[in-house]
Structure formats: C-alpha cells, structure tokens
Amino acid sequence: MSNPWFLKLVGISLALVVEICSGDKYSRNDFPSDFVFGSGTSAYQVEGAANEDGRTPSIWDTFAHAGNVHGATGDVACDQYHKYKEDVQLMADIGLEAYRFSISWSRLIPNGRGPVNPKGLQYYNNLINELLSHGIQPHVALSNYDLPQTLEDEYGGWISREIVKDFSVYADVCFREFGDRVKYWSTVNEPNVFGQGSYDFGFLPPQRCSPPFGMFNCTRGNSSTEPYIAVHHILLAHASAVNLYRKKYQEKQNGYVGLCIYSFWYIPYTDSKEDAIATQRANDFLLGWVLDPLVYGDYPQIMKKNAGSRIPAFTKAEAKLVKGSFDFIGVIHYSSIYVKDNPNGLVVQQRDYTADAAVTFIGLSIMTEFKVSITPWALEGVLGYLKQAYGNPPVFVYENGLRTPHNSSLEDTPRVKYMEAYLEGVLNALRNGSNTRGYFTWSLLDVFELFDGYDAGYGLYYVDMEDPNLKRYPKLSAHWYSDFLKGKTVGSDPERVGELNQNYISYS
Ligand SMILES: *[C@@H]1O[C@H](CO)[C@@H](O)[C@H](O)[C@H]1NC(C)=O
Ligand SMILES: *[C@@H]1O[C@H](CO)[C@@H](O)[C@H](O)[C@H]1NC(C)=O
Ligand SMILES: *[C@@H]1O[C@H](CO)[C@@H](O)[C@H](O)[C@H]1NC(C)=O
Ligand SMILES: *[C@@H]1O[C@H](CO)[C@@H](O)[C@H](O)[C@H]1NC(C)=O
Numbered sequence: 001m002s003n004p005w006f007l008k009l010v011g012i013s014l015a016l017v018v019e020i021c022s023g024d025k026y027s028r029n030d031f032p033s034d035f036v037f038g039s040g041t042s043a044y045q046v047e048g049a050a051n052e053d054g055r056t057p058s059i060w061d062t063f064a065h066a067g068n069v070h071g072a073t074g075d076v077a078c079d080q081y082h083k084y085k086e087d088v089q090l091m092a093d094i095g096l097e098a099y100r101f102s103i104s105w106s107r108l109i110p111n112g113r114g115p116v117n118p119k120g121l122q123y124y125n126n127l128i129n130e131l132l133s134h135g136i137q138p139h140v141a142l143s144n145y146d147l148p149q150t151l152e153d154e155y156g157g158w159i160s161r162e163i164v165k166d167f168s169v170y171a172d173v174c175f176r177e178f179g180d181r182v183k184y185w186s187t188v189n190e191p192n193v194f195g196q197g198s199y200d201f202g203f204l205p206p207q208r209c210s211p212p213f214g215m216f217n218c219t220r221g222n223s224s225t226e227p228y229i230a231v232h233h234i235l236l237a238h239a240s241a242v243n244l245y246r247k248k249y250q251e252k253q254n255g256y257v258g259l260c261i262y263s264f265w266y267i268p269y270t271d272s273k274e275d276a277i278a279t280q281r282a283n284d285f286l287l288g289w290v291l292d293p294l295v296y297g298d299y300p301q302i303m304k305k306n307a308g309s310r311i312p313a314f315t316k317a318e319a320k321l322v323k324g325s326f327d328f329i330g331v332i333h334y335s336s337i338y339v340k341d342n343p344n345g346l347v348v349q350q351r352d353y354t355a356d357a358a359v360t361f362i363g364l365s366i367m368t369e370f371k372v373s374i375t376p377w378a379l380e381g382v383l384g385y386l387k388q389a390y391g392n393p394p395v396f397v398y399e400n401g402l403r404t405p406h407n408s409s410l411e412d413t414p415r416v417k418y419m420e421a422y423l424e425g426v427l428n429a430l431r432n433g434s435n436t437r438g439y440f441t442w443s444l445l446d447v448f449e450l451f452d453g454y455d456a457g458y459g460l461y462y463v464d465m466e467d468p469n470l471k472r473y474p475k476l477s478a479h480w481y482s483d484f485l486k487g488k489t490v491g492s493d494p495e496r497v498g499e500l501n502q503n504y505i506s507y508s
Pocket of ligand 2: 210221223225
C-alpha cells in the first residue's frame with residue numbers, strides 16, 4: 001500500500017527535519033553481489049481487469065467502489081493484467097534484479113475457496129515466466145489488503161478463525177503451482193497496519209470500528225478487540241502456511257517464506273525518561289505485535305498488560321507453530337515520527353488499540369510532496385533495531401519510496417535524493433552488521449494508491465491516465481536507479497543531481 005496514513009489521524013505539527021546526509025559516495029559494488037535490488041507493486045493497485053476472466057471482488061474493490069478513494073477504483077489501474085510484457089520490459093530497461101508483486105486471491109480462487117480459476121493461473125504463470133526470461137527474480141506476496149469479499153461476507157474474514165484454514169489452502173495452491181519458480185514468498189502484507197487501520201480506525205478495508213473510536217461511522221466492528229483478534233488470526237494463518245511450506249515444499253523447491261511489517265522510526269520527543277519508555281512501547285505495539293510472536297513465541301509483555309483479556313492468548317501448540325515461522329522479515333519503511341508519552345491513554349476506562357499504546361505522535365521527520373526532508377538514518381535505525389531486538393534476522397526492505405503528486409514533473413529530483421540517501425542508510429546498516437538481503441523501491445509505476453487513488457504516486461514510471469493506452473514514461477528516478485544498477489557511483493551530492501537532471505533532459 002504505502003501511505004502516510006497517520007497524517008489523517010492526529011493534528012500533527014510537521015516538524016521538518018532537513019537532514020540530507022553528508023555525502024559519502026557509493027556504488028552497487030559496495031553492496032554484496034547477492035544483495036538484490038528491485039521494485040514492487042501489488043495486485044489490486046496495478047492489475048486492473050477487475051471483472052475479467054473470472055476474478056471476483058475483494059474487500060478492497062468494495063472499499064474503493066464505496067467512494068473511499070477520491071472516487072477512484074482499481075477496475076483498470078495500470079492494466080498490468082494485459083500489459084505485463086511491456087512492464088517486464090520496463091523493469092529490464094532499468095536493470096531490476098527482482099520484482100515484488102502480489103497474487104490476487106480472488107483471481108486465482110474466485111470464491112476464496114474451491115476450484116482454481118484456470119485464467120488466473122495462466123496469468124500468474126505468464127507473469128512469472130516473463131520475469132524469469134528477463135533474469136528478474138519474482139518476490140511474491142500472497143495477500144495485500146485484497147481478501148476475497150465472499151469470505152468477508154461469509155464469516156467476517158480475518159476476525160474469524162476460519163480464515164486460517166482457507167488461507168492455508170490458498171497458500172498451498174500458490175506454492176504448488178508457482179513454487180518451482182518463485183523462491184521468495186511473503187504471506188500477509190503489513191498485518192500491523194492492517195490491524196490498526198482496518199479494525200481500530202476503520203479507514204482501511206474492510207472498514208470496521210466502533211464508537212467512540214474509529215474515524216468513520218463504521219456500521220460494524222469493535223475497536224477494542226478486533227485489531228488484536230484480526231492480527232492474531234493473521235499470525236496463525238501465516239504460521240500455518242509456513243509450516244505447510246516447510247513440510248511439503250521447501251526441500252524440493254528451495255525457497256523462503258517471510259512476513260512483511262510496516263515500520264516507522266520512532267524518535268523520543270524529549271530526553272525525558274517517560275518519552276524513552278513511550279518510544280519503546282510504541283515499538284512494541286507496532287513491531288513487537290508481530291515480531292515478538294515470530295521470534296519469541298508471544299506478544300510483548302506491555303501489550304498483554306495494557307490490552308488484558310482483549311488480546312488473544314496463544315495456546316502452547318500455537319506458540320510453538322508461530323515461533324520461528326519465518327525465513328526472513330520484509331520491512332516496509334517510509335518515515336519517522338516523534339513519540340511523546342501519553343499517560344492518560346493508560347488510565348481511560350474504555351480503550352482501543354491506540355489508547356492501549358498510550359503514546360502521542362507529535363510529528364513527522366519526513367514530509368511528502370516537495371518539501372522533502374531526507375532522514376536516511378531512519379531506515380538505518382529500523383534495520384539496526386531489528387538486528388538488536390530480534391537476533392538479526394535476514395531482511396528484505398520491501399517498500400521504501402517517496403510520494404509526489406501525480407501531475408508533478410517527470411524530473412523527480414526529490415525522489416532521486418530520497419533513494420540516494422535511504423540506500424546509503426541501508427549500506428551503513430549493512431556495514432554495521434545488519435543481515436539485510438535486498439532493497440525494493442515502492443513503486444515500479446504510479447499505481448492506484450490506497451488513499452490517493454491516482455492523484456499521487458511513488459512510481460519510477462509515470463502512467464498517463466488520460467491516455468487510453470496508459471502509456472508509461474520513465475522518471476528521472478528510473479534513470480538514476482538504472483545508472484546505479486549499472487555500477488555508477490552515486491551519493492547525495494547536489495552537483496551530481498544537477499548532472500542527472502541534464503542527463504535526463506538529454507534522454508527526453
Ligand atoms: C459520523 O456521524 C456524525 C453524526 O451523524 C457526523 O457528524 C459525522 O460527520 C460522521 N463522520 C463521518 C466520518 O462520516
Ligand atoms: C467489544 O467487545 C468487548 C468484549 O467482548 C465488549 O465488552 C464491548 O462491549 C464490545 N464493544 C462494542 C462496541 O461492541
Ligand atoms: C496538479 O493538480 C493539482 C490538484 O489537482 C492542481 O492544484 C495543480 O495546479 C496541478 N499542477 C500542475 C503542475 O498541473
Ligand atoms: C552498530 O551496531 C552496534 C551493535 O549492534 C550498535 O550498538 C550501534 O549503535 C550501531 N551503530 C550505529 C551507527 O547504528
């Protein structure tokens with residue numbers, strides 16, 4: 001997905017920290033040769049063909065069609081369903097080593113369970129084969145907000161334990177059909193944001209929340225309990241799929257399965273002890289919610305204490321299944337937030353997920369649009385935190401990028417600076433012992449964004465939405481990434497960006 005969703009949550013005073021990094025030069029050769037560079041998209045955001053060849057709606061289709069995304073939908077999106085060959089060629093033009101995409105569950109298995117749709121199967125086989133024929137490694141996510149609507153209607157989707165079985169069967173189909181060629185799987189995308197955004201605030205599909213919490217007048221839901229229940233079921237579904245992969249496929253297919261989390265870099269607002277503790281609490285509620293069960297087999301103590309009986313408990317057998325159920329962690333990172341202790345959050349009687357965390361988010365150290373402040377140490381910090389708090393697991397940075405208005409210039413210098421600085425942060429983390437294995441920009445194209453629709457994008461390629469052919473145009477960032485991947489030395493140097501701009505002009 002990718003968006004500064006918290007912008008909508010709190011009256012933030014935007015603390016713009018301009019922190020362009022000092023300007024060390026580096027190149028592709030400074031990264032390990034098997035470190036992989038790619039870019040990504042997700043099914044509903046890019047495929048289009050929403051009602052074609054047997055696909056049925058997902059909860060994201062329903063959300064968009066209810067007018068929640070500036071009236072826009074993913075019905076057509078970038079039409080990658082029909083243009084995948086062209087798009088793989090665009091990746092090859094840049095020199096991408098990998099492409100991260102997701103499978104639409106309701107395209108592959110239209111009713112959520114039951115027969116596999118041959119047209120869906122054919123599409124993903126075609127895409128995977130096209131990638132491999134260009135030497136591009138597929139990294140596949142199984143679920144990215146687009147749960148089949150039928151399962152939501154039938155039993156409430158992720159809030160029902162029935163989802164564990166259906167998800168495992170769906171995962172089994174994917175491993176069986178594509179696992180001979182796909183070596184990197186991730187299960188459910190950013191459950192930590194999904195849990196909060198979809199079941200506490202209710203501003204993400206399937207829009208469940210309850211008064212006085214939630215930002216919408218949700219007609220269903222319970223903000224006090226459902227965020228915890230949904231994430232619990234996601235963890236069980238994830239672990240069950242990993243268990244199945246390990247038992248049935250891993251030895252033959254030699255692949256890896258991980259889970260992808262959303263991360264902020266949290267910065268204590270003051271030097272006070274309270275803010276330091278609040279920052280740790282914020283990390284526990286955001287990262288620990290998912291990573292503590294995966295690494296240690298249980299939720300963080302502070303979550304259990306603050307949420308009490310509202311957070312489900314793992315049985316012994318479940319804890320055993322969940323603990324260690326990953327080969328790598330996917331990290332999604334865009335920005336930083338200042339954290340201030342909120343003692344009131346801990347004493348209110350009726351609480352939801354957000355109040356349980358008892359922190360106030362004061363501001364961002366990154367702002368989108370053109371007033372960019374670039375804080376490469378934020379991603380470096382997240383990678384360092386994973387190393388120290390979770391035993392240095394293998395990591396892929398699966399999303400990182402900068403949002404700009406759709407109609408802004410192809411000369412996206414802010415995005416180039418952003419990538420240049422954040423990659424330097426990744427390199428610094430690697431040099432300090434982080435086990436990071438790859439870096440993927442969000443996103444390959446300007447896709448259908450969760451909040452912005454087509455009004456803003458993160459793409460290396462601009463997509464002309466007015467053009468019936470949805471023609472793609474490379475931005476400066478596409479050229480920059482391509483140069484970098486060809487071995488050119490880069491570094492956040494204003495002169496170099498100027499030089500890039502000139503190259504760009506000569507390209508177009
Ligand atoms: C929720 O309902 C209240 C009262 O009917 C209304 O004032 C408010 O605008 C609604 N909020 C949203 C986000 O629809
Ligand atoms: C949410 O669930 C809890 C626990 O079952 C219950 O006490 C509370 O009343 C529910 N809230 C709403 C709004 O339904
Ligand atoms: C881009 O779109 C926004 C909002 O639609 C508009 O206000 C702005 O003037 C446009 N800018 C350009 C350069 O067309
Ligand atoms: C490097 O790693 C060490 C040990 O894990 C840590 O204490 C230190 O803060 C890290 N340095 C930076 C600059 O992140």
